Amino acid sequence: MDGAIKALERFERGMRFAGAVALTRTGKAVIAAEQHEMRDSFDRPTPYTLNSLKLTPATPDRLEAMVAPKDGNGGTPAWKYLAPAILGGARRMKRFEVRLGRGGVSDNAFVVPGRGATLDAYGNLSRGQITQVLSRLRLLDAFGANVSAKTIRRLGKRKLLVNRGNHVQLSDYFVARQHGNPNGRPIAVYRLLSKGKVVPVLVFTNRAPSYEVAFDYFYAAELAAGQAFDQELSRAIGQYLR
Numbered sequence: 001m002d003g004a005i006k007a008l009e010r011f012e013r014g015m016r017f018a019g020a021v022a023l024t025r026t027g028k029a030v031i032a033a034e035q036h037e038m039r040d041s042f043d044r045p046t047p048y049t050l051n052s053l054k055l056t057p058a059t060p061d062r063l064e065a066m067v068a069p070k071d072g073n074g075g076t077p078a079w080k081y082l083a084p085a086i087l088g089g090a091r092r093m094k095r096f097e098v099r100l101g102r103g104g105v106s107d108n109a110f111v112v113p114g115r116g117a118t119l120d121a122y123g124n125l126s127r128g129q130i131t132q133v134l135s136r137l138r139l140l141d142a143f144g145a146n147v148s149a150k151t152i153r154r155l156g157k158r159k160l161l162v163n164r165g166n167h168v169q170l171s172d173y174f175v176a177r178q179h180g181n182p183n184g185r186p187i188a189v190y191r192l193l194s195k196g197k198v199v200p201v202l203v204f205t206n207r208a209p210s211y212e213v214a215f216d217y218f219y220a221a222e223l224a225a226g227q228a229f230d231q232e233l234s235r236a237i238g239q240y241l242r
Contacts, residue, residue, distance in 0.1 A: 016060040018236035023058035025232040026225055027065035031055060033224035034067070034217065041085065041215040044122040052078035067221065085215040090208035096130050100202075103139040105175055107186050109204035116191050116199025125202075133189055133202065136173040173201065 031053050038045045051070075058065040069078035076095065084091045093101075093110065101108035113119060118126040134140050172192045178184035189202040 013060065014240045015237070016063065018240045019063050019233065020058040020060050020065075021236040021239075022229060022233040023063060023065040024055070025236070026228045027055045027057065027067050029228035029232070030067045030221050030224045033220050037216060037220040046122045046124070048075070049078075049082075052082065082215065082217070084211040086213065086217045088211055088213040090210050096134060099134060099139050100137075103137065105137060105139070105186060105189070106202075106204050109186065109206050110208055111202045112205055112209070114188055114190075114200030114203045116193075116201045129201070133173055137175075137189075176200075 034053055035050050038050055042049065053067055054070045056066040056068070069082055071077050080092055083089075097106065097109075097111050100106040100111070111125075113125055118129040120126045131140070173189055174192070176187045176190050178187055186204050188200040188204060190198045191201050192198050
């Protein structure tokens with residue numbers, strides 16, 4: 001009798017192990033399906049976006065596998081920028097937009113790329129140029145990160161320091177304000193390319209960019225899980241019984 005009970009206990013543990021394996025593999029199938037959906041839904045999704053989901057595997061004691069957006073690890077949490085595409089509605093302010101607002105540059109406005117903006121391979125504002133703008137406008141917190149005297153001398157030799165009447169601004173970037181009034185509403189960050197030639201780089205808008213539902217996250221997850229689980233459970237049980 002004891003042997004039969006022990007055999008049943010071993011079988012139960014084996015089935016729970018097989019269930020955990022099947023659930024974890026199903027979670028991996030869900031992530032693969034979400035990545036496929038991202039490629040279909042977004043224009044040139046970045047690797048950061050494609051790898052924005054994490055899998056918490058199931059265990060024999062916790063028969064549940066969970067797929068969820070990553071926390072960010074110091075960067076922007078995935079749920080913050082995926083939520084508008086999943087749920088629709090206005091997007092949240094990005095970190096550099098918040099910094100521009102706190103620095104008194106943008107009047108807490110949102111930013112859209114101007115004609116002189118540098119875009120990366122995915123059509124987004126280049127991180128390098130964002131850092132350059134923040135540095136030139138002295139909005140970086142890190143010691144030594146803001147524009148250096150060496151850079152100012154180099155810009156001066158190339159005549160790329162903005163001249164505002166009796167005041168020379170120590171940068172090739174400047175904030176244009178409505179009607180040219182120093183206290184007017186900020187319109188954009190411009191860059192001086194050469195004498196008399198400027199281009200808008202960051203254009204300010206008080207209207208938050210709004211998104212329609214573009215990424216069918218929940219449907220993709222449900223479809224992938226429904227298709228994968230039975231197959232993965234049969235496979236895991238077969239491997240256990242082999």
